[in-house]
Amino acid sequence: MFPMLLGLGLIMARISGFFLVLPVFGWPAIPPLVKGAIATLLSIFFYIYKPLAIHPVELSVVEAIFLLAGEAVYGLALGLIAALLFAVVQFSGRVAEQQMGMTISEIVDPLKGEEAGELSSLMEMVFILLFLSANGHHLFLRVLSRSYDAYPAGTMPRLEVLVESVVSAGSVMFMAGLRLAAPLLGAFLVLMVALALFSRLVPEMDILTVSLPARVALGLFLVAAFLPFIAGFVTEMADWMAKLLPL
Numbered sequence: 001m002f003p004m005l006l007g008l009g010l011i012m013a014r015i016s017g018f019f020l021v022l023p024v025f026g027w028p029a030i031p032p033l034v035k036g037a038i039a040t041l042l043s044i045f046f047y048i049y050k051p052l053a054i055h056p057v058e059l060s061v062v063e064a065i066f067l068l069a070g071e072a073v074y075g076l077a078l079g080l081i082a083a084l085l086f087a088v089v090q091f092s093g094r095v096a097e098q099q100m101g102m103t104i105s106e107i108v109d110p111l112k113g114e115e116a117g118e119l120s121s122l123m124e125m126v127f128i129l130l131f132l133s134a135n136g137h138h139l140f141l142r143v144l145s146r147s148y149d150a151y152p153a154g155t156m157p158r159l160e161v162l163v164e165s166v167v168s169a170g171s172v173m174f175m176a177g178l179r180l181a182a183p184l185l186g187a188f189l190v191l192m193v194a195l196a197l198f199s200r201l202v203p204e205m206d207i208l209t210v211s212l213p214a215r216v217a218l219g220l221f222l223v224a225a226f227l228p229f230i231a232g233f234v235t236e237m238a239d240w241m242a243k244l245l246p247l
Contacts, residue, residue, distance in 0.1 A: 006064055007052050010153040012043040013068045015144065017075025022140060023086035024128060026079065042141075046148055054154035067154055074156040077166055078143060081244055084169040085237050089127040089230060091177035092184075093120030093223075099188040100219035101212055119223060123230065130231045139238055143245060150247045157246045165246045172240055180233070184222050191218055 016039050019026050025035065054067070097117040116124075151157060178185075191214060199207045 007153065008043060008047050010052065010067060010071050011047050011050070011148075012039060013071035014075035014078075014147070014153065015039050015042050015046070017072040018079040018140075018144060019075075021076060021079040021083050023083050024132075024137075025140070026083075042144065046144065046153075050145075050148040051152055052154055053152035070156045071153065073159075074147070074151070074162065077162040078147060078245060080166055081169040082140065082143070082241060084166070084173045085176075085240050085244070088173050088176045088180065088237070089233065090116075090120045090124045091173060092180035093117065093123040095177065095181040096120075096184045096219055096223060099184060100215050102216070102219075119219075123223070123227070126227055127230050127233070131234050131237075134231075134234050136234060136238075139241070143241065143247070146247045147245075161246050165244055169240075169244050172244065176233075176236070176240075180226075183226070184219065187218060187222055188215065191215065 019035055019039050024030075025038065094117060097119045100119070102117060102119060156162075195207055195211050195214065198205060198210075
C-alpha cells in the first residue's frame with residue numbers, strides 16, 4: 001500500500017504545484033474543494049496511464065521527501081511559465097491605462113481577489129473567454145501529459161533549466177506585452193505632439209483640461225478596435241508555451 005501511495009503522491013505533487021499558480025484554475029475564485037477534486041482525479045488518471053521512473057519500494061524516507069519536493073518544484077515552474085504568458089494581455093492593458101491616466105482608479109478583480117485596473121481587467125476577461133472557447137484548458141492537460149512523457153514521475157529537469165525557462169518566459173511577457181501595446185503607445189505619442197502644437201497655437205487653451213478626456217476617448221476607441229485581435233494571441237501563447245516549457 002505504501003509504494004502505491006508514494007507513487008500517487010509523486011504525481012499529485014507535480015499536478016498540485018502546477019495548479020497552484022496556473023491561470024484561471026489556480027485563482028482564488030475557484031473553491032479549494034474544486035481544485036483539490038480536479039488535482040486528485042488527474043493524479044489518479046496519470047498514475048494509471050503514465051509509468052513511474054522509479055520503484056517506490058526501493059526508496060528511503062529521505063529520498064521520497066526529496067523526490068516529492070522536486071516534483072512540486074517542477075510543477076510550480078510549469079504553472080509559473082503558463083501564468084507569465086497568460087499575463088501578457090493584462091500587462092498591455094496596464095500600459096494603456098497608464099497612458100490614459102486611469103491608474104488612479106482601481107477595482108477589485110473578482111477572479112484573483114486583488115486590485116486591478118478596469119481596462120486591464122476587461123481585456124483579461126475577454127482573453128479568458130476566448131482562451132476557454134478555443135479549448136485552451138485542453139492545452140494545460142497536454143502540458144501535463146507531455147511533462148510525464150518527457151520526465152516520468154520521479155525525474156525532473158535540472159534546476160538551471162527550470163530557472164532559465166522561467167526567466168525566458170518573463171522576458172517574453174514584457175516583449176509581447178509591449179508589442180501588443182505598441183499601436184496604443186504610437187497613437188498616444190501622436191496625440192501628445194498634437195496637444196503640444198495646440199498649446200503653442202492657442203496659448204489660452206487649458207491643455208490639462210483638454211488632454212485627459214482626449215486621452216481617455218482615444219484609449220477607449222483604440223481598445224475597442226484592438227479587442228478582436230486578442231484572439232490571435234491564443235494561438236501565439238500556445239506556440240510560446242511549446243518553446244519555453246521544459247518538456
